[in-house]
Each structure stands twice: as structure tokens, then as C-alpha cells.
Amino acid sequence: MAGKTDYHVDLAQALVLKAPAAADYLVVAPLVIGFLFGAICLMSRKNTDRQPYIAIAGLVLMLAADLGLFWHVWQNGTVVMTMGRWLPPFGITFAADMLGATFALTAGIVGLAGGVYALRDVGRTGRRYGFYPFLLLMMAGVTAAFLTGDIFNLYVWFEVLLISSFGLLILGSEREQLDGATKYAFLNLIATTLFLLAVAYLYGTFGTLNMADISRKAAKMRETGPLFTIAVLFLFAFGMKAAAFPVNFWLPASYHTPRIVVSALFAGLLTKVGVYALLRVFLMLFPVERDMLAGTIAIIAGATMVLGAMGALAQNDIRRMLGYLVISGIGMMLAGLALGSETGLTGAVFYAVHSMVVMTALYFLAGIVGRRMNGFSLATAGGLYSQAPWLAGIALVLLLSVSGLPPFSGLWAKVYLVKASLDVGAWWLAFSILLTGLLTTIAVGRTFAFSFWRERQADDGEGSEAPAGTSGFVTASLVALTALTVAAGLYPEPLIQVSDRIASELLAPAGYVDTVFPPQGPQQTEVQSQQ
Amino acid sequence: METAITILTGLFFATSIYLMLSRHIIRILLGVAILGNAVNLTIFTNGRITREAPPIIPDHAAVPEGVIANPLPQALVLTAIVISFSFFAFLLVLVFRSYQEIGTDDTDEMREAEPRDEPAPPLGY
Numbered sequence: 001m002a003g004k005t006d007y008h009v010d011l012a013q014a015l016v017l018k019a020p021a022a023a024d025y026l027v028v029a030p031l032v033i034g035f036l037f038g039a040i041c042l043m044s045r046k047n048t049d050r051q052p053y054i055a056i057a058g059l060v061l062m063l064a065a066d067l068g069l070f071w072h073v074w075q076n077g078t079v080v081m082t083m084g085r086w087l088p089p090f091g092i093t094f095a096a097d098m099l100g101a102t103f104a105l106t107a108g109i110v111g112l113a114g115g116v117y118a119l120r121d122v123g124r125t126g127r128r129y130g131f132y133p134f135l136l137l138m139m140a141g142v143t144a145a146f147l148t149g150d151i152f153n154l155y156v157w158f159e160v161l162l163i164s165s166f167g168l169l170i171l172g173s174e175r176e177q178l179d180g181a182t183k184y185a186f187l188n189l190i191a192t193t194l195f196l197l198a199v200a201y202l203y204g205t206f207g208t209l210n211m212a213d214i215s216r217k218a219a220k221m222r223e224t225g226p227l228f229t230i231a232v233l234f235l236f237a238f239g240m241k242a243a244a245f246p247v248n249f250w251l252p253a254s255y256h257t258p259r260i261v262v263s264a265l266f267a268g269l270l271t272k273v274g275v276y277a278l279l280r281v282f283l284m285l286f287p288v289e290r291d292m293l294a295g296t297i298a299i300i301a302g303a304t305m306v307l308g309a310m311g312a313l314a315q316n317d318i319r320r321m322l323g324y325l326v327i328s329g330i331g332m333m334l335a336g337l338a339l340g341s342e343t344g345l346t347g348a349v350f351y352a353v354h355s356m357v358v359m360t361a362l363y364f365l366a367g368i369v370g371r372r373m374n375g376f377s378l379a380t381a382g383g384l385y386s387q388a389p390w391l392a393g394i395a396l397v398l399l400l401s402v403s404g405l406p407p408f409s410g411l412w413a414k415v416y417l418v419k420a421s422l423d424v425g426a427w428w429l430a431f432s433i434l435l436t437g438l439l440t441t442i443a444v445g446r447t448f449a450f451s452f453w454r455e456r457q458a459d460d461g462e463g464s465e466a467p468a469g470t471s472g473f474v475t476a477s478l479v480a481l482t483a484l485t486v487a488a489g490l491y492p493e494p495l496i497q498v499s500d501r502i503a504s505e506l507l508a509p510a511g512y513v514d515t516v517f518p519p520q521g522p523q524q525t526e527v528q529s530q531q
Numbered sequence: 532m533e534t535a536i537t538i539l540t541g542l543f544f545a546t547s548i549y550l551m552l553s554r555h556i557i558r559i560l561l562g563v564a565i566l567g568n569a570v571n572l573t574i575f576t577n578g579r580i581t582r583e584a585p586p587i588i589p590d591h592a593a594v595p596e597g598v599i600a601n602p603l604p605q606a607l608v609l610t611a612i613v614i615s616f617s618f619f620a621f622l623l624v625l626v627f628r629s630y631q632e633i634g635t636d637d638t639d640e641m642r643e644a645e646p647r648d649e650p651a652p653p654l655g656y
Contacts, residue, residue: 152607159614166621178629182556185556185625189563189618190551196611197570204577257644316652378652450653509645 016085023072027081027094027147029065030104034140041133044531048127052119055132057300059112062139066101066108073101074498078505078515079151088149088516089210095149097512098459098502099349103146103276107354109484110268113137113477117364120471121261123256129171135265138164142269147278149516151199152209154277158192158241165270168262169254171211187250191240195277198233201226212516215284222288228465231289234281235297242274243327244334245304251327252311256319256376260367263319267326269362272352275333279348282337284509290340298338302432305331309439318366318376318451321443322359323401328436329355332417335429339420345503347416350495354409354488358401361481365395368474369451378447383456392452399444401485404437408489412496532580536572543569557624558637565623570601571608578604 013016037058044051072316073079073096084089096104115135122131141161148154165188170181205225206214221227240247251271255263282290290297308328315321329351336348368391370376372384385392401408414433421430488495505511543565550562578601586599628637633643 152610156610156614159618163621165619166625170625173628173632175643177631178625178632179641182625182641183644184637185618185622186556186559186563189622190566193563193566193570200570200574201576201606202573211549242571253644273576316650343632377650379650446652467553 006195014090016082016087020081023068023076024064024079024081024350026069027073027079027096030062030069030108030147031140031144032112033062033065034136037061038133038136038140041136042130045130045133047090048124051127051132055121055136056112056115057151058136059108059115059139062500063105063108063112066105066143069096070101070105073098077513081513089208089213091100092149092153093149093210093212093516094144095212095512095516096147098278098498098505099276100146100504102349102353102498103272103356104143106353107142107146107251107269110265110356110360111135111142111482112359113364113481114265114268115170115475117264117367117477118261119473121259121367121474126171126259126337128174130167131171132169134171137161138168138265138269142273145273149211151202151211151214151281155192155199158195160271160275161273162188162192165489168352169258171259171262173258173460177257180254184250184254187247189238191247194233194240195237198230198237201233205230210516211284211514212509215399216517218285218288226399227286228289229290231282231286231293231493234286235278235332238274238278238281239529240274240298241271242278242330243271243304243332244300244330245327246306248304248308248327248330252323255323255326260319260363260370261501263322264360264363265366266362267322268356271326271330272356275330275348275352277338278334278337279345279506281306283340283345283506284512287509290337294338294340297334297400297425298429301331301334301338302429303335304328304334304433305436306439307413309436309443312443313439315443316378316379318369318378318447319363321447322366322401323360325362325440325443326355326359328440329359329402331436332413332433335417335421337432338429339417339424339426340506340507341420341423342503343416343423344420346496346499347413347420349499349502350416350492351410351413353499354413354485357481357484357488358398358410361478361485362398362402364474364478364481365391365398368469368478369395373451378450379459381451382454385452386456392448394478395448395452397482397486399400399448401489403440403444406489409485409495409515411489412492532582533576538578539614540569540572540576543572554632554638555637556641559638560619560622560626564615567611567619569614571611574607574611575604578607582614 036053041051041055044054078092078095078097080095082088082093086090118131138161141157141164145154145157148157166185169184170177203209205221208214208215243251255266297455305328308324308331311324312321315324332351333348336344369384372387373381401410404410404414418430418433538633545550547565547569548560581600584599586595586602588595633641634639
């Protein structure tokens, strides 16, 4: 074929000719590291002593890449890279804006904390069954979902993180786990299949899958295309992934069954991917449809947060209570999406970052509490304050933080959300947020009172006063995450600035679109219209 | 052609939803498998079904000549088939294992993780 090239091809029409700056490679670095170290861990699966160190090295590098990317995006704005150098929309685009970079960075922190916690929590059997490869692949999937700029590619990353999460969920194959995993797997698979269905219609309508491309074409297609239907499908599919009421029942059925570190990572990462996808799709692709659906989303948000908190009140098992608190937090973020104002979105993003860190830390805490109490039941809990006062201190910080009380990070997000609700006169949404805060305070206050303040229960079968001491790794990861929520609570200014910038970027997607499709001269526009 | 395939897709969706409404986990599994195929057919139909030449560029040209079939839906469907088949295989094993352990394939009876007689939280000290 090479001999017959008697035609001239202008590569500038099809390829990015300028080599990307070295720093731009940070967009793909986290997932490359994740897959690379995941593969190495898989190869050394039987070497259960060495494997954790490889994994921790991978997670540290991933966090470093996330940090670098965050700094790069903060300084220089949205960073774009297109696979195979094909000009978008033909190559798959990776685009990191502040939203993606911030979520990726938080995921990196949570992932590293989980990896360190697992050094003690996941023993030889768990390692042999592939805990660390699954963890790294899930981290790669989550991070890539935050960074991709192509909606079909987003679907693929959803599936990558889903299949890795299945592996983590059934690690151990106990009866409870198999039951929980069955429900989790079916409902999540149906959700991603519906997401794919929405993508199919999106492709049929726009003929492109690049999110920036769809964003700039949406205005023209609004008259003729079934955009509202597609938007509702996306709301349903991502709502199910995010565990929004009334499609949230897979979460309390499964999140308390696996090892505590797996629950912690799921609570910190997976539902937030659904929230991220909702923010991305509704604010960038379908802003007009979001306005039309705002009332519905607000009702969903209110119901999710209040019913989540009420579910938490009804639980005897600490882990199940935390599962309902995860759902309740999703309602808070959806409230920001429903409001759609800059203040509301700032609150939602702040809450998402806060929730990723705090929910993970709470599950870590539950793990330590459960180990010391020989179980997670509130009925038999007690005596932890006299046993470990430092743990009581950390628990108090985290429990106050999750219920949004000062001076911890949950407060500021709620201040923004309540203000945004009152700005548009949605007093009932503000009331739901405050009511949720009250119910959450009761639920977590009871947990604290029963497991820490109360005397050790006599009917505690073991009765031995010497439970296994808490290992240094476990403590370190818990303390690190707690320190983050304290820092963000006492000095919220940096995180507010970041959230504020994310909100303004989300409300003006033209900036993102212009980075993917730089404004062109007349010659290039002509080429585009010929296609 | 599109009309016929659209009706077929509708039948697939109807079948899969009917099966997924069952309480028996194996029927739900079959429903999910058919749902995946229904979505694949939807992608395929959304890419416009045309009886045109395969998308091959002749040796002497830089761009295809005339109308060609759309290759992209096939790439998308291929990806989706691979993913949904691997999930089907995983779910099949998962369902079999949980049937072995729990001894029922009725989802109403699968209450290991959420037992019916779970105690209420303590109401006071």
C-alpha cells in the first residue's frame, strides 16, 4: 500500500501535530500507574509478603500524579489530551478540569489510606485472592472516570471499577457476602446497562460521543432531538449508581457485608462517581434539561437525605447505620445539583470532597470499634472510652463532622447549601437539610453514647479485657483522614476556593469546550462543515 | 429495516423486563443478559442501518468514496458485548455460589445480609 500513496494528506486536519507538553501527560499518569502496579500485583499474587509494598508504592505514585495534575490544572486551567493524537472528536479525549482533578485527588488520598489500612485488615488469604490488584484496578477505574472526556469511555470506566468492586466485595465468600454481592452486582449492572442505553440514544442524536462536542452541539439539537428523554435516562442510571432514593436499596443490602476496608473504600469512592457523572452530564451536556428537571431532582434530593438519616436511626449494626449515612450524604450533593446556582454547586462539591474523606474514615473507625467490641451491634457495645480515650476523641470529631456540626468540614458545605436553597426560596429543601442534620446528630450521638460512654456490657460473651491492640497502620490511616476533616473545618478557605472555581467552571462549560476544541480559523471551520 | 429492528429491540426489552421482575434469581440473570443484547441492538440501530458498502478506503484514495456503512456502532457494540458477556459469566458463578451457600434462588428468601429478625437499636441505657 505504501507504494501507491500518490495522494496528499494534510495531517493537520486529522492529527494533533504539536507534541503535548510533558506536564500534560499527568492527565493519563494516574490510570497508567494504577494499571501498571495492578498488573505487577497480579503477577506477584502468590508472594503475599511483597505484594502490599508494591501496591502501596503504586498508590503513593498515583496520589503524587493526582497532586501534580491538580496543581497543573489549578495553575493552567483544563488540561486535554487526545488518544492517538487524533483530533477530537475522533480520538478519545481525556480532559481534566478542576472538577475531575479535585475528585481524582480526593480519590487518591482515600485510596492510599485504604491501602495502608488494609496492611493489617487484609490477611494472607485476602491478598492471595487478589485484594491489592482489585484495589489498584478499581482506583484506576475511578480516577479514569473522573478524567475522561468521552461518554462511551466513561461507560467503560464504570464497568472497570464495577468488576473490580465485585472482586473486592466477595473477597472471603461468606454467606452474607454472597447475598449482598448478588444484589449489588445485579442492580449496579442494570444501572450501567441503562447508562449505556442513554449513550446509545445520545450517539444516535448527536453522532458523536465526545462530551465537549455534544455540549457545543446540544443547543442546535434541542429543537429536534429527544434530549429530555436522554436526560431522564441519565438521571435514572446515574441516580441508581449514586444510590439516590428510590433506587438506593442495593447499598444498605451490601455495604456492610465485605471487609471493613472494602466498605470504607466503596463508601468513599463509588457512589461519588455517580454524583460526579450527574454533575458532568447535567451541567455540561444538558443545562436546559437540568432546569426543567430541577424540581424533580430537588424532591429526590430531599427524600434521599431525610430517608437516609431515618434509615440510620433505625439500625442496630454500626456498619449498616453508616451505609444509610452514605445515602443521606448523596441527597446533600443532589440538592446542590437541583439548585444549580454557583453557591449550591460550591456546597455540593465541598460536600462531596468532605463525604469521600469522612465516610471512609468512619468505616475505618467502625472497623476498629468492631474489633475491640467483637461485633458491630449497638446492643452489646460499650466501654470503649475507658479502653481507648484517644479513639473516643477521633470518633467524636468524625461523628460531629458527618452530622455537619462545627468546627468540622461538614458544616461549611451545609452552610452553602442552606444559603443557596433560601436564595431561591426553596425553604423546604433548606428545612430538609437541617432536619437531616438533626436526625444524623441523633443517630451518631447514640452510637457514641452506646459504644463509648456506656459501661462495658456484662453479657459480652468474651469478657476478656485484652482485645487485639490497634495496629499502627490502621491508626495512621484513620488519624490522617481525621486530620483532613479537622483542617478543612478550621481553615476551609482553600477548599471553598477550589469548590467555588469548580462551580463557576461547571456553570460556564464553554471554557472546557474551548480547551478540547480550540477556536479555529476559517479554514479549519470549513473542513469541519464538510464532514 | 430500522422499523423491523426497532420492533425486535422492543420485544427484547419487554422480555428482559418481564424476566427481571421475577423473584427467581436465574430468571433475573437471563433478563439481564437479554437487556444487554437489547441495548446493543439499540446502539446498532442508532448508528443508522444502511445496506451500503463496507467501510473500506480504496488504495488510491485518502477518504472513502460514496456511501459506506457506519463502522463506529460495530466497535461500540463489540466493546459492550465483551463487557456484558464477562459480567454474565461472573454473575452466573456468583448466582450458583450463593445458591449453594444460601440454598434458595428466591430473592425474597435471600435475607442473609438483611435478616428479618434483626433487633431494633437499643432505646435507652
